[in-house]
Amino acid sequence: MLRKSTDGWVSSLINRRFSTKITKFILSRNWNITPNQMSLISFLIGVSALPIYLLKLPWLAGITIQISSVLDGVDGELARAKDMSSNWGGFFDTMLDRFVDILVILGLAIYGAMEGGVTISLLIWSLFAISGCLMVSYLHSAGKVFGTHPALMGRLSGFASRDVRLFVIFIFSLFGMYLPALVFVSILSYIYTVGKFVELLLLNR
Template sequence: MQAVILSAGYGRRLYPITDNKPKSLIKVAGKELLLRHLQILNEQGIEEFIVVTNSMYEKQIRNFLRKFPYKVEVVVNPEPERGNASSLYCVKGKIKDTFALIMSDHIYDSVFIEEALKGKGIIVDELGRFVDIEESTKVLCVSGRVEDIGKDIDKWNCYDTGFFILDADIFETLERLMEEKRTVEISELVKEHKLECTHVSGLFWMDVDTMTDLERARKLLIEKSVKGTGDGLISRLINRRISVKITEALIDRLTPMQATLISFLVGIISSGIALIFPPLGGLMYQLSSILDGVDGEIARASLNTSKFGGWFDSILDRYVDFSFLLALGIYLSPPLWMWAVILLATMGSVMVSYSTERYKGEFGENIYKTIKLMNYIPGKRDERIFFIMIMTLLGYIEELFIILAIVTNLRVLATILLVKLYKGTG
């Protein structure tokens, strides 16, 4: 299947940021709108793209596309003022069969695009969860076909998502309209052709017309990027609320790897401080725990996730935890028996991760998804760090090690029992 992406508009409502570049090259949550489309569509198996632009932006679009491995043909609409359907008309001779038509100023997530590609005609959404109702294009869909469409129609039952799966026969209708009228919009074409409707209600999509939309899109993408599973209580209650704000501020300036390294450095510095003054070290350690969420959020929201990044981050986390506990131990300078407790606490802390990660390697699935009860056993990293901070602030360092040694290793024991229960025969 080919995909046609329309990017011939001037994006006037986004001035001044579209003053010298097309809307499709605006970065939203760390990645350009156009590149988002190309990447997600390509992941869903689409390999041939046509981008329609205007003569003013042609060079910029071409230069931008050169940096990426996608197979894209750039087509210039010489008269974009004749409406967005005139841009579609420009690709007439290049379409082989069924194709996807996408408005470049929309954002979709991969679930939306996966579902939309299975559809036919105009992809519509009944819920419009992320839609500005005033501004949106409404659709009246009757018996599976478009009866009416427009911003100001009276009767409607769903929203136009800006995504279409069309056959080449659409060009006959389009040709007729183009001959009759000076300007033709896609919505007129849709109505004239009585296009079929496919519902993908409730999935994530939105269009980006104004600065407000842009802000909202960034926020929504970052919120969606917060991992649901595996987060401990403290992550959900405290860390994620702060980390998403940091991500919002830094997503266009920081790569995920840079965020990983910053969080690691803050963790190591917190250990250095704990050698001398544990309460301040504990605070810094908790800060590093908050920052530890930022790399993943940036990566997921900007579609820049990497397996190496996830793996590397988890190894650095283990070393930060280790160095902090070692620093506290050295600060304590305790008797022999206490060193046994310190070692046990350190071992337990690593083993909490080891037991769940090793599970993924063996069973090929996320333990927090398969064994839901795992989510309610205390001892996850965010919870441990928060507890460590509290105890260092209170000056209870010996007690901290004793509790940590017990809780972490009991958690590993509970994990073993649960895995035996759920998977013992596997």
């Protein structure tokens, strides 16, 4: 009940192992934490990565990003466990996630500029990383016109979801590798977006 059918690879293999334990702990203590409050906590931890990048502590920023990603699963788990799912909560969580995505990549790009200077390569890959993340999210939103979540249609699924993108940034940030992180996220996002776009068109002709 706590898991989702649309979970990405990282959520399925890693994040849910932690988030479900956190959710069960909250439920066992009967703490009055709502799903929306957990969404806000995840958001605040996620956006804290930006100033941490500015302090030139990429490894710490990466850790906060992954913690935020794990907690982002807790809000949905609480909603399902407490039967508190709502369109308002889903919209609230989705919008906060987009703000985090943008600010995380912005922080990573600024860190890269401080370390290696403002280069054309950095600007291009930062733009592709941000736009790629937004395109994946938009594809999932727009694709629901076909009656179900696009991730559940066809064979392409899981490899460019938000949990995967944030995990990639987390891993590369541990080593201060800002450009490979931006490149990897960009390529993953656009391969998935273009591939799933074509797949949805073919499946729903």
